[in-house]
Amino acid sequence: MKALICGVGGQDGAYLARFLLEKGYDVVGTSRDSMVASFGNLRTLGILDQVETVSMAINDFRSVLYTFKRHAPDEVYNLAGQSSVGLSFDQPVETMDSIAGATLTLLEAIRFVDKPIRFYNAGSSECFGDTGATPACETTTFCPRSPYAVAKASAHWLVHNYREAYNIFACTGILFNHESPLRLNRFVTQKIIQAAARIAQGCQEKLELGNVAIKRDWGWAPDYVEAMWRMLNTDVADDYVIATGRTVSLEYFTEKAFAYFGLDWKDYVEVDPSLFRPADIMEGRANPEKARKILGWCHAVDVDGVIANMCGAVRS
Template sequence: MKKALICGVSGQDGAYLAHLLLTKGYSVYGGSRDAQMSSFQNLTRLNIRSQIALVSVNINDFRSVLQTLLKVRPDEVYNLAGQSSVGLSFEQPVETLESISIGTLNLLEAIRFSELPIKLYNAGSSESFGDTGRLAADEETPFRPRSPYGVAKAAAFWQVANYREAYQLFASTGILFNHESPLRPERFVTRKIVAAACRIAQGSDEKLTLGNIDIARDWGWAPDYVEAMWLMLQQPQPNDYVIATGHTRKLKDFIRIVFEQVNLNWEEHVQIDHSFFRPTDLAEGNANPAKAFWHFGWKAKHKMEDVARLMVEAQLTGILHPTDS
C-alpha cells in the first residue's frame, strides 16, 4: 500500500486529492498546522475524514517538516499548503510569500536531507505567467507575475526545478489554471457568485457586488485537476506541466450561466464596485495543456459551463461530486 502525505489537506484540492487517493488504495496522511484544532470541514463534506490519518505539520518550520517525513515515510508528498487567494495576497504579501516559497523550500530540503525516495508534487499557478494577452501559455512561457501570490508561486517553481536538477529529486510542478468547486470558500469569486445567485433565487433581495467582470480565465473543475497531480507522480521522470481546459471565458459569462441556472437575469442583480478592483490584475488567461495530454493522456473532462452547473447544483442540494463525469 502506497503512502501519501498531503500538506494542505483541508483545502479544496487537498480534500479532492485525498478522496482520489483513497479510491486508488493509498494510505493517506493529511497535514495541517494544528491537526487537533482544525475543523477539516471539506474532508467531512466528502465523508472521508475518518479515513485520513491527520498529522500536525508546519511547513514553514524545517524541523517540523523533517520530523513528519521521517515519521510517516511517505512514497508521495503533495505540497498544496500556503495562502491560496490572489486577492488576499495584496493585503498579506509577506505571509503569502513565506507560506508558499519558504514552505516549498523546507519540503525540498527535508526530502533531500532524509534521503528517502519520496516523490514531490508542487502546486504551481498560472498566476506566475502574468498577463500573456491572447498567447496560450505553456511550459516554455516566461513568468512575469503581477501579484504577490504569483511572485511566490514563481519562486517555488524555480526552487523545485533547482532541486530536481541539482539533487536529482523526483519533484514536479503542476502549473494549474483556475479550477473551482463547491469546496471553495466564498472569498473566491466563483463561489461568491453561486452562493449569492442561489440566495436571490430563494427570495433574498440582496445585490451581488463584484469588481472587474470583464476579466477572462480558463476555468476548470477541481476534481479533474487533482487527477493530473496524481498522474504527474506516476511518470518515469519528473517534469512540469500546465493543467487547464484550453478554453478561456469571461467572468461575465460565468455570472450569466450561474444566474440562468436559477432562472434569473444576472443584470438585474449584479452591481460593480471599483474598490474591488485589484492594484494589478490579469485581463485574460489562456492556456495550452497539450504536454499533459501527450505525456500521460490527461484532458479536462469539464468546461466552464459544467463547472457553473455543478456548483449551483451543489449549492442548492448539498450534494458533492468528487468524481463527477
C-alpha cells in the same frame, strides 16, 4: 503506497485525498494543529475517518523532517500556503513565506531523508501574468502581477533547481483556475453562485463584483487532482500546464450562474471599482497539450459543467 498531503483541508487537498484513497493509498494529511482543525471538506466528502491527520508546521524544518521520518511517505503533495491572489496584496510577507519559504523547507527535508520521495508542488497560472490571446505553455515566460504570483514563481524555480541539482523527483503543476462546491466564499466563483442562489430564494440583495471583463480558463477541481497524481507516476519528473484550453469572461460565468436559477444577472449585479485589484490579469489562456500527450490527462468537465455542478450543489 503512502501519500502525505500538505494542506489536506483545502479544496484540492480534500479531492486529492479522496482520489488517492480510491487508488488504494494510505493518506496522511497535515495541518499546523490537527487537534483544532475542522477538516470540514474531508467530512463533506465522507472520508475524514480514512485520512490520518497530523500536526506539521510547514515552515519549520524540524517539524517537516520529523513528519517525513515518522510517516515515511512515498509521495508528498504540497497544496498548503496562502491561496488568495487578492489577499496577497494585503499580506505579501505571509504569502511569500507560506508559499516559497514552505516549498524550500519541504525540498530540503526531502534532500535529508534516506528514502526517495516524489514531490508535487502546486504552481499557478498567475505566474504567467496576462497571456493575451496567446495560450501559455510550459515554456512561456513568467510575468507575475501579484505577491501571490511572485511567490508561486519562486516556488516553481526552487522545484526546478532541486530537480536538477539534487536529482529529486519533483514536479510543479501549473494549474489554471479550478473550482468546485468546496471553494471558500471569498473566491469570486463561489461568491457569485451563493449570491445567485440566495436571490433566487427571495433574498433582496445586490451582488457587488470587481472587473467582470477579466477572462479565465476555469476547470473542475476533481479533474485536476488526477493530473497531480499522474505527474508523480511518470518515469521522468517535469512541469505541466493543467487547464481546459477554453477561456471565458467573468461576465460569462456570472450570466450562466444566474441563468441556472432563472435570473438575469444584469438585474442583480453591480460593478464596484473599489473591488478591482491593484494589478490584475485581464486574460489567461492555456495550452495543456503537453499534459495530454505525456500524462494522458484531459479535463472531463468544462466551465459550463463547473457552473452547473456548483449551482446544483447549492440547490441540493
